[in-house]
Amino acid sequence: MNDTPGIIDGRIPERVTLRVRSLKPYTSELTSEQIGLLAEIAEKYGAGYVHVTPRQTVEIPHIERSYIDEIVKKLAETGLSPGSTNRYSRNIIACSRWCLFNAHPMTGIAEVLNREFADREFPGKVDISLSGCDFSCVRSRTSDIGVIARAEVEITDKKCKKCSLCIKEPLGCQVDAIQITDDGVEIDTERCIRCGFCTNVCKPGSLKVLSRGFDIYVGGRGGIRPKEAVYLGYVPEEDELLDTIRRILKIYSEGAVEGERISDLIDKQGLAIIGAWK
Ligand code: SF4
Ligand code: SF4
Ligand code: SF4
CATH class of the missing domain: 3.30.70.3340 (Alpha-Beta Plaits)
Incomplete structure (x- = not known):
């Protein structure tokens, strides 16, 4: 090889x-x-x-x-x-920044990480994948480190016009978390996946993004031993996300032996080893 x-x-x-x-x-x-x-x-x-x-x-x-x-x-x-072969870091990927569904465009974050980690040697293969929403087009949940952008939504005092755009596919809610009632709009917070799609279509502004941030997943992988990544935590700011990824990579570099991936490190030592970043 x-x-x-x-x-x-x-x-x-x-x-x-x-x-x-x-x-x-x-x-x-x-x-x-x-x-x-x-x-x-x-x-x-x-x-x-x-x-x-x-x-x-x-x-x-x-x-x-x-x-x-x-x-x-x-x-x-x-x-x-x-680049992007063997034990050198894989290309850090992001979904397109012009996609309508972006809760947060991810290409800028991928650019910063690629500048820092392109051709860095690790104990094993490292896939880092950054998705702008829960559709996870770049397969964040089967990557060593996966990020999914989130948008927390609030109901404002702007009167709902009952247009129903927020509950209709393809641009409205995909998980049936919204109800239009006589009194206006309601969100089932148990069902809501914080994608923010409803705010893109609500012209009167009855639904608005309250805050944006990132869910982080670790230990996923594809290939012959596929595994779904586990949820690690939420960070509200881009800088905090970057620092968290840097810390995870440091823990992985220092803790894993040659050939091991992040999922192997978690299997051996538990998620707490990665959770040390908190
Ligand atoms: S993950 Fe979401 S934002 Fe990214 S390309 Fe897919 S649909 Fe668009
Ligand atoms: S933010 Fe919540 S309520 Fe709005 S579209 Fe997404 S899942 Fe549905
Ligand atoms: S919340 Fe907005 S998009 Fe949904 S029905 Fe009301 S006005 Fe239409």
């Missing part, structure tokens, strides 16, 4: 696959310039096609090893970098 970040051995010994991620100007996004360069590299050095991976990286297969240094220099000019 190749130990250089981003280089994956191919089926033909002299040829490798290059895994590439975008570190700037955006993470989880590719600019048209970057897409053009990837196409050019695939055409000139590869087989004329690329593969887009689930972790928002692009693989360029069938590249002759001798061209790798030349290609990496070209990639760097547009903010692309090889």
Whole structure:
């Protein structure tokens, strides 16, 4: 197995696959310039096609090893970098910042984390996935560290017009937590998953976001031993979220042995080992 970040051995010994991620100007996004360069590299050095991976990286297969240094220099000019393989941190991913359902856009947080942790070596694979709402499009609940943005909703004194938009799919409440009564609108707080969708459609402002924050999950994984992540806690601020993730990674780096993932550390020592961040 190749130990250089981003280089994956191919089926033909002299040829490798290059895994590439975008570190700037955006993470989880590719600019048209970057897409053009990837196409050019695939055409000139590869087989004329690329593969887009689930972790928002692009693989360029069938590249002759001798061209790798030349290609990496070209990639760097547009903010692309090889990486996200073996025990090096996986690309930290976020859902799109233009999605209507975002309780909080997550790409900026992914960018900060990728700047800090891209190509950092850990005891094992580390997936960090940041979702803007409970749909969890980037699979936060099966990642080593998963984050889901939340929006706490309040009922205001603005008169409900009974338009019912907040209870209708696709943009209203997905979990039947809202009731429209003769007296106005009511929220079942047991059912409410704090997604904030209802506030996006309520034109009179009867429903409003009271506060935003982040739920953190740890110890999830996909692959041949899939596992759902466990809920760790809620933090209201972006800075606190970043510090929490840094602390979890530190505890993991110091506490796990080679090959172990965060879920293995939790199995061995209990969730309290990760909960030490509190
Ligand atoms: S997780 Fe929510 S905010 Fe993110 S892309 Fe999916 S639906 Fe949109
Ligand atoms: S915030 Fe609560 S009430 Fe509003 S749409 Fe989401 S789950 Fe439903
Ligand atoms: S709370 Fe807002 S969106 Fe829901 S029925 Fe009333 S006015 Fe319409």
